Amino acid sequence: MAAIKTDYTKAALNDVDRALCDHAIKLTRTPWRVTQADIDRLRSVGLTDRAINDATQVISFFNYINRVADGLGVDLEYGMPIPGQ
Numbered sequence: 720m721a722a723i724k725t726d727y728t729k730a731a732l733n734d735v736d737r738a739l740c741d742h743a744i745k746l747t748r749t750p751w752r753v754t755q756a757d758i759d760r761l762r763s764v765g766l767t768d769r770a771i772n773d774a775t776q777v778i779s780f781f782n783y784i785n786r787v788a789d790g791l792g793v794d795l796e797y798g799m800p801i802p803g804q
Contacts, residue, residue, distance in 0.1 A: 734764045
């Protein structure tokens with residue numbers, strides 16, 4: 720778990736989990752660069768179109784809600800870790 724939190728590319732992940740992490744990073748940082756090749760890679764590790772859609776929806780929702788919270792200055796709930804600390 721610690722390896723995933725610091726650098727998932729160095730963690731011992733199976734092909735599906737690594738592909739999902741790669742998809743999450745790309746969708747979060749550069750969503751305009753997601754291409755058919757990215758979707759095909761997710762399919763190649765065994766994900767169905769439904770699973771790809773579900774993952775994309777969840778990733779996108781978390782990106783959305785984090786931006787809303789940051790934009791409105793919403794504080795973390797008590798006991799939640801502060802990123803980078």
